[in-house]
Amino acid sequence: MEIKSMRFKANASGALVNTVLQGNLKTSKGKFVTRRAETIKELDDFEGTRDAATAIRNRVIDNLDLWLERFEQKALDTGAQVLWARDGAEVCRLVTEIALQHGVTKVAKSKSMLSEEAGLNQALEAAGIQPVETDLGEYILQIDNNEPPSHIIAPAVHKSLDQVADLFHKVHGTPRKTEIPALTREAREVLRSHFLSADMGLSGGNFLIAETGSVALVTNEGNGRMVTTLPKVHVVITGIEKVIPTLEDLSTLMRLLPRSATGQPISNYVSVLTGVKKPAEHDGPEHLYFILVDNGRADAVGSDFHAMLRCIRCGACMNHCPVYQTIGGHAYGWVYPGPMGSILTPLYAGLEKSIDLPHAATLCNQCGVVCPVKIPLPDLLRKLREKQTERGLRPLTERIGLRLWAWAALRPKIYALGAGFGARYLKWLAGGTDRIRLLPAAPEWTLGRDFPAPQGKTFRELYAARQKPAKETT
Amino acid sequence: MSSREDILGRVRANLHRGATNAAAAREDILAALSNRSHGPKPAIDGSPQALLERFRLKSEQQSTTADIVAGESDVPAAIARYLTTMSLPKSAVAWPSLAALDWAAAGLKVDGRGARDADPVGITGCFCAIAETGTLMLCSSADTPATVSLLPETHIAIVNASRILPCMEDAWALARKELGVLPRAVNFISGPSRTGDIEQTVVLGAHGPYRVHLVIVAD
Ligand code: SF4
Numbered sequence: 001m002e003i004k005s006m007r008f009k010a011n012a013s014g015a016l017v018n019t020v021l022q023g024n025l026k027t028s029k030g031k032f033v034t035r036r037a038e039t040i041k042e043l044d045d046f047e048g049t050r051d052a053a054t055a056i057r058n059r060v061i062d063n064l065d066l067w068l069e070r071f072e073q074k075a076l077d078t079g080a081q082v083l084w085a086r087d088g089a090e091v092c093r094l095v096t097e098i099a100l101q102h103g104v105t106k107v108a109k110s111k112s113m114l115s116e117e118a119g120l121n122q123a124l125e126a127a128g129i130q131p132v133e134t135d136l137g138e139y140i141l142q143i144d145n146n147e148p149p150s151h152i153i154a155p156a157v158h159k160s161l162d163q164v165a166d167l168f169h170k171v172h173g174t175p176r177k178t179e180i181p182a183l184t185r186e187a188r189e190v191l192r193s194h195f196l197s198a199d200m201g202l203s204g205g206n207f208l209i210a211e212t213g214s215v216a217l218v219t220n221e222g223n224g225r226m227v228t229t230l231p232k233v234h235v236v237i238t239g240i241e242k243v244i245p246t247l248e249d250l251s252t253l254m255r256l257l258p259r260s261a262t263g264q265p266i267s268n269y270v271s272v273l274t275g276v277k278k279p280a281e282h283d284g285p286e287h288l289y290f291i292l293v294d295n296g297r298a299d300a301v302g303s304d305f306h307a308m309l310r311c312i313r314c315g316a317c318m319n320h321c322p323v324y325q326t327i328g329g330h331a332y333g334w335v336y337p338g339p340m341g342s343i344l345t346p347l348y349a350g351l352e353k354s355i356d357l358p359h360a361a362t363l364c365n366q367c368g369v370v371c372p373v374k375i376p377l378p379d380l381l382r383k384l385r386e387k388q389t390e391r392g393l394r395p396l397t398e399r400i401g402l403r404l405w406a407w408a409a410l411r412p413k414i415y416a417l418g419a420g421f422g423a424r425y426l427k428w429l430a431g432g433t434d435r436i437r438l439l440p441a442a443p444e445w446t447l448g449r450d451f452p453a454p455q456g457k458t459f460r461e462l463y464a465a466r467q468k469p470a471k472e473t474t
Numbered sequence: 475m476s477s478r479e480d481i482l483g484r485v486r487a488n489l490h491r492g493a494t495n496a497a498a499a500r501e502d503i504l505a506a507l508s509n510r511s512h513g514p515k516p517a518i519d520g521s522p523q524a525l526l527e528r529f530r531l532k533s534e535q536q537s538t539t540a541d542i543v544a545g546e547s548d549v550p551a552a553i554a555r556y557l558t559t560m561s562l563p564k565s566a567v568a569w570p571s572l573a574a575l576d577w578a579a580a581g582l583k584v585d586g587r588g589a590r591d592a593d594p595v596g597i598t599g600c601f602c603a604i605a606e607t608g609t610l611m612l613c614s615s616a617d618t619p620a621t622v623s624l625l626p627e628t629h630i631a632i633v634n635a636s637r638i639l640p641c642m643e644d645a646w647a648l649a650r651k652e653l654g655v656l657p658r659a660v661n662f663i664s665g666p667s668r669t670g671d672i673e674q675t676v677v678l679g680a681h682g683p684y685r686v687h688l689v690i691v692a693d
Contacts, residue, residue, distance in 0.1 A: 024673075031674045045514035052513030059506060063499040065485040070503060084478040136680060137671035154671060161673050184669060184677045191681065196591055211507055212656050222624060222667035222682025229620050229659070240481065245506040251642035252513035262670065265532075266607040269682070270662040277658060280616035282588030284658045294481045302488035 001088075001119050001148060005333035005345050005354035012360070015327040024160045025328050032153075032319040035263020036370070042265060043255060053256050054374045056249045057310035060210075060241075064301055064309075067210055067243045068292065074213030078275030080288040087295050088118030094291055095120060095202070095235060096127045102233050102287065104129060104199040110217070110224040111135040112204035113152055113313065114237045114293055116335040117348070120202075121146065131202075132194045134223040136187055140164055143171045150329030152336060153261050153315040158328050191223070201227030201285065205238035206312070207253065208290070211246045214274040215290070218257060218267045225269055234273075234285035240292050241309040247272070253312060256372035260314035296348030304383050308343050310373040317367035317377055323360050332357065339367040339377045346384050352393055358384035419458045427456040518605055518640040525605045525638045526690070532608025533688060536665025537678060540688040542635075549632055550580035552689045553597065557582075560685075562628055566595035571617040572632070588619035589626055596626035596683070602637040602645050607664055610688075611645045614659040623663060629683040631663075633690045 004011070015021055040046045060067045072082045085091045091114065099107065107124060109115065109131055121131045121142070133142040137155035141147040144167055149155030156164070161180060168186055169176035177183050203224055205215040215236045217224040228234050244250060250272070258264040277284035300309055318324040318338025329337030333354070334345045342357040358381050367377040388394055389402075408415045430436050430453030439446045457465075475483070489495075518528065530540050543552045557564055565583040573586030589596050598618065600610040610631050614620040623629050639645055642662070649656065667682030678684055 028674045042516065043514075044516050048514040056513075059502065063489065063502065065482050065489060065491060066496070066499050066503055068482065068485070084476070084481055086477045086480060090477060134681065135671070136669045140671070154674060156671055157674065159672075164672050180672045180675050181677050181679075183672060184680060188679070188681060192591065195681070210503075211510075214656060220667065221669045221671075221680030223680070225620070225624050225661065226681055229624060240485070245503075246510045247646040248510045248512040248643050251646070254642065255513070266609060266662070266664045268536075268664050268667055270609075272656065272660040272662075273658065274656045274660075275658055278616065281614065281658065282616065282619040283621045284614065292481075294477075294484075298481050298484040298488065301485050302490070 001116050001335055003334050003345070003349045003353050005349070005357055008331060008333055008354070008356035008360060011331035011333060012327045015331050020160065020163075021158055021328055024158050025325065027160065028154070028157050029325055032261070032263055032315075036259060036316065036319070037263075039259045039263045039265050043259075049252060049255050050372055050374055052252050053312075053372055054310065056244055056252060057312070057373050059245065060243050061301065061306065061309040064241065064243070067245070068240060071208050071210040071213060071243050072292075074210060075208075075290055076213070078213045078288075080213065080275060080290055082290045082292065085291050085293045085295070087293075088120075091115070091118035091237060091291060091293055091295075092120055092123035095237070096123060096129070098233065098235060098289055099124070099127070099129050099200055102199065104233060106130045106132065106194065106198045107200045107202050108132050108134050108194050108198035108227045108231060109138070110201070110203040110219065110227045111138055111155070112202065112237050113335055114204060114239060114295075115202065116149065117295055118237075118293075120237075132191070132198065134191050134194065134221075134227060135219075136184065136221060139187055139191065140167065143167065148330065149335075150337060151315060151318065152313055158330065195223075195226040195230050198227070198231045200233040200235060201229075201231040202235045202237065203227055205236045205242055205290075206257070207250055208238060208243045209245075209247060209250060209272070210243050212272075212274055214272050216250055217271045217273065218254075218269070219271075220262075220264075220268045222269055225271055228271065228273055228285065229283050232285055233287045233289070235289045235291065237291045237293060240294055240297050241311075257312055257314055260316040260370065260372040300347050304387075305343065305347055305380055307375050308340075308347065308380060310375055311340055311344075312373055313340075314372055316370040316372065320366040320370050322362060322364065322366070332360070339381070340375075343377065343380050343384065351384065351387060351391070355388065355393060358382075358388065416458070416460055420461065423454040423458050424456055426451075426454045429453070512643050515641050515643065516606060520640055522635065522638075525640065526635050529603055529605040529608055529633075529638045530688075530690070532605065533665070534608070536608055536686075538608065538665045538686045538688060540690060542690045542692055544692055546575070546632075546691055546693070549689050549691065550575055550577050550582060553630055554580040554582055556630065556687055556689075557595065560628070563594045566597050566630075567593040567622055567626065568597035569599060569618045569622055572597060572599060589621040589624070591625060593626045595628045595630065596622040596624075597630045597632070598623045599632045600637070601660075602639055602648055603633050604640070604642055604645055604662070605638055606641045609642070609662050609664045611649075612661045612663060613649070613653065613657040614661070615657055620659045620661060623661065624682050627679070627684045628687070629663075629666075629685070630687045630689065633688050635690055635692050
């Protein structure tokens with residue numbers, strides 16, 4: 001997918017004044033948050049479960065090479081094929097090759113964020129193969145000119161019922177429906193024929209299980225089951241970090257993933273798929289391929305951002321993020337929005353291409369508090385800011401400003417002088433009121449709020465004044 | 475260099491892989507795979523009655539309906555009653571493993587095979603059921619095809635009360651004991667298919683069944 005993260009500021013400003021989007025964000029705001037809060041109460045030891053999940057993920061990523069080899073061996077034993085892709089372009093090439101080899105003309109897809117990373121739909125279309133998104137949210141976006149998703153769990157969360165009603169009416173040529181169940185049925189009927197006629201099913205993978213060489217797929221709609229049951233070829237595309245050791249570990253993670261994502265105690269369908277159709281079986285794919293994708297992950301191993309590889313893609317961090325809630329997912333400009341996206345985009349797509357993302361956070365740590373695998377997201381965002389500074393990626397004015405500040409801060413006398421001047425200047429600027437409407441040096445800061453006016457004295461002056469009478473009395 | 479070697483090579487380098495830490499890591503992998511330790515599980519009363527009650531309650535919270543019968547021979551009549559109440563057709567596709575039940579006596583036309591698009595009702599058994607979340611565990615095989623619980627708009631599942639287990643971990647233990655290796659597809663099903671993709675409003679019947687009905691055999 002094309003990276004538009006450099007336009008973060010403009011995109012975010014646009015999102016703020018987009019009244020339709022703001023209305024839609026308001027409709028959805030808090031629904032996942034409330035449901036999550038209710039369902040985590042059902043676990044007697046929620047914190048202990050988070051610790052266990054964190055340990056499971058750490059266990060694998062700390063020895064990722066060996067776990068990958070173990071998974072690969074097991075998967076091969078079940079009759080699957082295991083392929084490796086360095087980047088999105090290689091994913092596209094491999095999937096196209098598999099499709100051509102099996103004479104595939106239509107691919108039914110269940111949600112795969114990696115196929116978004118790779119821009120797979122465009123590549124398939126270019127090769128004359130029809131990709132059909134079957135997750136309702138993804139389908140809505142696909143028929144709306146391939147709009148990118150704005151949330152990893154609810155891709156079309158930025159769209160209102162009205163917009164979907166218009167879209168279905170236009171694209172399907174059916175009478176306009178206004179009820180959500182009727183629209184859902186319409187999509188079901190359209191997509192059912194695709195499930196039955198697709199020659200290839202393509203899915204992501206929530207987890208790869210090393211013990212059995214299986215992939216675990218979690219869905220509510222049942223599309224994940226369809227695309228892995230009906231077509232004769234099944235291709236799984238996952239990141240290399242998705243391995244977990246055992247089925248017991250899957251059970252632990254499944255107590256957290258749906259609760260953190262949508263606030264469900266369990267998703268409707270959890271499928272553990274192992275190998276290909278047996279000779280006497282009625283259903284199941286005859287060919288199963290795993291494509292294990294790097295696309296930036298291998299370089300994150302052992303780095304300052306190693307912990308990010310624990311992510312189980314639940315979306316809780318974005319659901320709870322005040323910035324995400326205000327601007328929605330598109331402003332982030334790539335596949336992953338919210339706090340996890342502000343870390344993954346710089347890591348996978350390039351820090352220089354996403355300069356503003358590490359700053360698109362208030363560091364309030366709502367995300368860190370809810371993350372089921374305890375990823376210290378604010379710490380990682382801060383680390384990225386450090387890297388930007390180290391690599392000289394921040395704007396020139398900011399760099400000069402910080403240099404000047406550092407120079408002064410190391411010289412207490414000069415610092416005191418500067419601070420004293422600043423405090424008096426700001427007091428003067430406030431003109432006798434207690435607030436400043438417009439900061440000439442940082443007009444953006446005062447765009448949506450006032451700056452509180454200092455009283456005219458600095459902390460150090462006040463402190464010194466207080467010390468004096470204290471000394472006199474002793 | 476192949477992509478595989480390139481990717482694994484970089485992971486190895488980043489982990490400072492050498493002979494000593496490889497040996498320790500291999501040991502940890504073997505330990506993880508043989509101990510199969512589990513995380514904290516919710517406290518669940520394991521008595522048969524309590525398991526049955528919890529399973530039923532949790533299933534109903536997922537919009538599943540349930541009926542209890544005394545023995546397996548009562549199942550066809552119970553299903554016929556349900557179909558009548560719901561004004562659903564009296565013809566169904568069922569797992570071949572269930573073909574021996576006396577469906578005709580209950581006035582039902584039941585075919586034992588994999589499901590097709592037009593089948594209105596699918597009847598399955600289940601490998602076991604999980605009380606923690608009100609979940610069915612279905613294992614695919616020639617006699618228990620996965621499509622039967624997926625394509626029809628109505629899915630009816632027969633559950634033996636003695637096979638209701640507390641947690642998913644118990645289900646895996648039973649699968650290892652009885653099946654040895656995993657079947658091609660293990661499907662955990664918790665209620666009718668649903669979506670919340672339009673305005674996060676939950677609607678039942680996305681791509682799979684609109685309704686799931688359980689006939690629990692009290693055995
Ligand atoms: S970072 Fe944590 S909260 Fe965010 S998606 Fe990943 S696992 Fe979920």
